[in-house]
Amino acid sequence: MKRSISFSQAEIDEIREMAAHYPDKSAASIETLKLVQKYHRWVSDEALVAAADLLDMSPAELDGVATFYNLIYRRPVGRQVVHCCNSVSCWMLGAEETLETISAKLGIGLGETTADGEYTLLPIVCLGACDKAPVLMINDQTYFNVDRDRLNELLESREEI
Amino acid sequence: MERPLTQNIKSDGSTTLLPDYLKTGGYQGLRKAIREYTPAEIQQWVKDSGLRGRGGAGFPTGMKWSFVPMNMPQTKYLVVNGDEMEPGTFKDRWLMEGDPHQLIEGAVIAAYAIQAGTAYVFLRGEYHLAAERMRAAIAEAYENHYLGENILGSDFSLELHLHSSAGRYICGEETALLNSLEGKRATPRSKPPFPQVAGLWGKPTIVNNVETLCNIPHIIHHGVEWYRCLGLTDAGTKIYGVSGRVRRPGAWELPLGTTAREIIAEQAGGMKEGYRLRGFLPGGASTDFLLPEHLDVPMDYASVGKAGSRLGTGTMIILDDKTCPVRMVLNLERFFAQESCGWCTPCRDGLPWVAKLLEDLVKGRGRQEDLAILERMCSFLGPGNTFCALAPGAMEPLQSALKHFRADFENYLPEPIHG
Ligand SMILES: Cc1cc2nc3c(=O)[nH]c(=O)nc-3n(C[C@H](O)[C@H](O)[C@H](O)COP(=O)(O)O)c2cc1C
Ligand code: SF4
Ligand code: FES
Secondary structure (H helix, E strand, O other): OOOOOOOOHHHHHHHHHHHOOOOOHHHHHHHHHHHHHHHHOOOOHHHHHHHHHHHOOOHHHHHHHHOOOOOOOOOOOOOEEEEEEOOHHHHHOOHHHHHHHHHHHHOOOOOOEOOOOOEEEEEEOOOOOHHHOOOEEEOOEEEOOOOHHHHHHHHHHOOOO | OOOHHHOOOOOOOOOOOHHHHHHOOOOHHHHHHHHHOOHHHHHHHHHHHOOEOOOOOOOEHHHHHHOOOOOOOOOOEEEEEEOOOOOOOOOHHHHHHHOHHHHHHHHHHHHHHHOOOEEEEEEOOOOHHHHHHHHHHHHHHHHOOOOEOOHHHOOOOEEEEEEEOOOOHHHHOHHHHHHHHOOOOOOOOOOOOOOOOOOHHHOOEEEEEHHHHHHHHHHHHHOHHHHHHHOOOOOOEEEEEEEOOEOOOEEEEEEOOOEHHHHHHHHOOOEOOOOOEEEEEEOEOOOOOEOHHHOOOEOOHHHHHHOOOOOOOOEEEEEEOOOOHHHHHHHHHHHHHHHOOOOOHHHHHHHHHHHHHHHHHHOOOOOOOHHHHHHHHHHHOOOOOOOOOHHHHHHHHHHHHHHHOHHHHHHOOOOOOOO
8 A cells, every 4th residue: 555645633633533432443434434535535545544544443454444335435536426326216217317317418427537527426325215216416415306307407507517 | 193203394394403392392201201210111111112113123122122231230332223225215314304303312211221321323324414413403402411411410321423324235234233333344243142232342232223213202201002092003103105106205104004005095195197006115125015905904014014025114115007027126136236245145146146137037138947046046045044134135025026026027038939
C-alpha cells in the first residue's frame, strides 16, 4: 500500500467522537470510512492506511471491512452518485426503462463515471419506498415515482445533469 | 379503529417533534414502567401482550427478553434493527421518519426490562432522512431526561447511539448485524450461543425490529388487555403494505389478522385498470407466493403459515397477470445471489447457479432437466443446510412459483427437437 495521507484535525475529532460510542475503537470502522467519503468522496489506499492507523486496525483488516459494504467506495466516484433501485417492485414498475434513460442521458453504464467526474451510476437494492416505485437516490436524496417523465423533469431541475 | 403506532404520523411526510409526541401520551409508558414496575414485571407484561417480532421471524418478544440472564450484574445491550432491506418492505422507514420518539421510548423501556446500559439503533446507510430525524429526536430525548443518566429521576441510565450502516442485506440478520456493529464484515455467527446470552462483544444482547419496539410504549401505557383486543386474530396492530400494480400502493396500520382481500382491495384500492391479480408475496421477497384463492386468509402468523407462506414483514408484493412470474423470481434470485455474504458454500455457490438457470430459461436456453435442478436446489438450500436463513428465504418464492406457476416455467423451454 502507498504512503498514508493525514486527516485534518476536524476529521480526527469527528472520528474520535464516533469511536467513543463503542467499547472498542475498531467498531467505528464503517462510520470512519463513511466520514472519509464525506470529505474525500471515496476511500483511497492512502486514506485507508490513515484511517486504519487511527482505529488501531491493520490496513488489510480495514480493507476487508471496506470491500464488504457496497456504500463504501474503494474507487473514485463522481460528485453525484446516482443509485438506481433494481429490486422487485421497482423492476415491475419500469426501473429498467428509468435506468436506460438515465444511462443514455449521462452517456455512462452502471459502474461508470462521466468523464468530467460529475456523475457515477450504480445499482442499489430496495430503498424501502416500494409503494413509490421506481425509486432512485442521488447522494443523500431519494426520489420517488421516477418514471421516464418524472426523470426528465428531475434531470432538468437538477440542471447540472 | 385505533392506530396507536401511526397516530402521530402525518400524511405530509413531516416528522413528530417532542411536544406533539407528548400530546398523545408520549413517554407515559416509560414513566409508568420505570416508576411503578420492575424489569421482570415489564418482561411479563410484554409476554402476556402476545407481541411477536415484526422483523420477519415472528418470535414472541417477551419470551426473547426472558432469555437474558438477569441474576448477575454485567454489561448488556439493546440493539434496534433498523436495517430494513428486505425487497418490498417499507414500514420501518415510515415509523422512524414519522414518529422517531415512539421508537426511542420503546427502546428505553426494552432496555429497562433487560437492564441494558447501552443501546444502538442500527440504521441502514441509505436512510438519510430517518437518520437526521432520529438524531434530532435522540438529542431532544437527552435534553428532557428520557435518555442519559437517571432517566426521569430514576436510578436507570441509558446511552443510546445511532449507528449508520453502509449497505448489504445480510446486515439485517441479527448475528451478522452484531458483527457489523463491532466494525467487522457482516457474516452471521453460529447459534448457539444466542445473542440473548452472548451477543455484542460477547455480552447479553437483545435485537428487536423497529416496528416491534414501537409497540412497547402502548402496551405499557394502555395495558395488556387493551393491546390484545387491537388485533382480530393475533394481538396488536400491524403495518401492512402493498406494492406493485394496485391503484393506491402504500402502507397502513390495521388490526393484526386483517384479510389480504381487505388490504389489497380496500386499502390499496384493488388492481390498476387493465390488470388482474395473479399472486402475491405476503411479507417481502423471502416469502412464498400466495394466490387469489388465498385472499380471505387473515394476515396473521398462523393463518399465513397454514396457507403455505409466512407473514414475514407484512408488506406484500403483488404479481399481476402481465408480469411474468419467472422473470419476477429471476429478479429476486439475482438479489439474493448478490447479497449472499459468501460464508457458506451452498448459498454462495448455489444462489448464483439458481440465478443463472433462470436467466438461461428466460433467454430460451433452458434445458428440460433445469426445472428438476431448480427443484432440487430448493431443498438443497432449504432450512438446515446453510449457516443462516438468507438462503432458505431465497428459496421460498422460487419453490412456490415452481408449484403455482409451473406452466410459465415450461413455456420458456425450447420445443424438443424430433428427429
Ligand atoms: C437475511 C436476513 C435479513 C434480515 N433483515 C432484517 C431487517 O432488515 N430488519 C429486521 O428487523 N430483521 C431482519 N431480519 C430478522 C432478524 O434476524 C431478527 O430476527 C429480527 O431483527 C428480530 O427482531 P424481532 O424479533 O423484533 O422481529 C433478517 C433476517 C435474515 C435471515
Ligand atoms: S446462508 Fe448465505 S448469507 Fe447466510 S451465512 Fe451462508 S452464505 Fe452467508
Ligand atoms: S423495490 Fe425499489 S424501493 Fe423497494
